[in-house]
Amino acid sequence: MSPLDPSVRGKILRIIDISGGEAVRRRLFALGFQPGDRIESGPRGILGGPVVLKNLRTGVAMAVGRGIARKIVVAFDE
Secondary structure (H helix, E strand, O other): OEEOOOOOOOOEEEEEEEOOOHHHHHHHHHOOOOOOOEEEEEEEOOOOOOEEEEEOOOOOEEEEOHHHHOOEEEEEOO
8 A cells, every 4th residue: 555656657556545634535535536446547747747547436537636646545456
């Protein structure tokens, strides 16, 4: 288990926890990202911009900043 590394792309990951504050947790929950969900980390913006995450349970894809991405604790899910 480790924080989501924005450099990991194209891998299937499982959300273990969201270590951010209440506002971050509420925002990600509202967008359909919850512990236990499987996600795929897609391309990131140029010069280290946002990371695109796709929730494989809901099909929702969204871009999150690198700071928020690091608050998502994940494990590889092969």
